Amino acid sequence: MRQSLNSKYSTANEVLQNHLQSLEKHGFTIAPNVLTKDELRFLRGALDNIYATFDPERDGLRKVEGYHFASNLVNKGPFFETIFLRSPVYDLARHLLGEDCILSSLNSLEPLKNQGSQQLHRDGPPAPDSGPIVANSLWAIDDMNKENGATRLIPGSHKTDEPPPDNEAGVVHAEIPAGSVIITNAHILHGASANPSGRRRRVMHGYFTRRGLPQQLEQRKYLSPEVQARVSPLARKVLALEDD
Numbered sequence: 001m002r003q004s005l006n007s008k009y010s011t012a013n014e015v016l017q018n019h020l021q022s023l024e025k026h027g028f029t030i031a032p033n034v035l036t037k038d039e040l041r042f043l044r045g046a047l048d049n050i051y052a053t054f055d056p057e058r059d060g061l062r063k064v065e066g067y068h069f070a071s072n073l074v075n076k077g078p079f080f081e082t083i084f085l086r087s088p089v090y091d092l093a094r095h096l097l098g099e100d101c102i103l104s105s106l107n108s109l110e111p112l113k114n115q116g117s118q119q120l121h122r123d124g125p126p127a128p129d130s131g132p133i134v135a136n137s138l139w140a141i142d143d144m145n146k147e148n149g150a151t152r153l154i155p156g157s158h159k160t161d162e163p164p165p166d167n168e169a170g171v172v173h174a175e176i177p178a179g180s181v182i183i184t185n186a187h188i189l190h191g192a193s194a195n196p197s198g199r200r201r202r203v204m205h206g207y208f209t210r211r212g213l214p215q216q217l218e219q220r221k222y223l224s225p226e227v228q229a230r231v232s233p234l235a236r237k238v239l240a241l242e243d244d
């Protein structure tokens with residue numbers, strides 16, 4: 001028993017080390033099977049309802065034309081109150097940004113048919129010499145490929161501060177099955193691509209930053225008193241509900 005437990009832990013540690021190496025070298029890594037089939041079924045229905053009732057005043061961010069969009073997801077039901085703590089996403093965010101990193105926002109984006117091509121961009125302000133200050137996690141709720149708007153990335157571009165190339169040189173498309181999560185050093189050049197097929201491509205974004213920096217959505221302001229009262233002590237900390 002002890003031996004099999006030990007080998008389970010060493011395998012988990014190897015997986016984590018591989019993710020960290022990939023983040024260091026390429027600026028992103030892909031974790032498969034983070035969401036179960038039941039969770040995907042639930043999320044597809046939940047996100048469609050949330051897209052349909054999106055309110056920029058209540059949910060803090062503007063809707064982006066050409067997409068289904070949702071923000072303030074932590075306020076949309078118990079499932080969303082813990083999902084950003086899931087392994088290996090939160091573990092990798094802590095490795096990149098420090099043990100006390102915080103959630104900046106939890107949003108969702110879906111490019112509509114023949115729309116959705118974003119400029120390649122870096123999230124957040126430039127990284128200081130001390131290391132990354134933003135990390136993102138892109139949760140595929142539907143299978144994602146070049147036909148329905150896969151996220152594109154330029155591997156290694158988190159190590160430069162060069163502007164995006166005009167000709168998309170070096171771009172790779174993250175063609176991944178539903179349930180996988182792309183975790184990025186969010187200083188990498190990346191963006192959603194166009195959705196020529198119109199096939200569903202819902203992605204949830206769990207965006208993290210270093211403690212002390214502003215959140216994209218100030219959780220303390222946008223979460224209802226009921227949600228703020230019931231989330232776990234760890235979630236309170238990661239949502240920065242008690243920060244000055």
Ligand SMILES: O=C(O)CCC(=O)C(=O)O
Binds near residue numbers: 109118152191192193
């Ligand atoms: O959903 C994606 O593929 C990327 C979205 C993104 O980079 C953004 O909205 O800033």
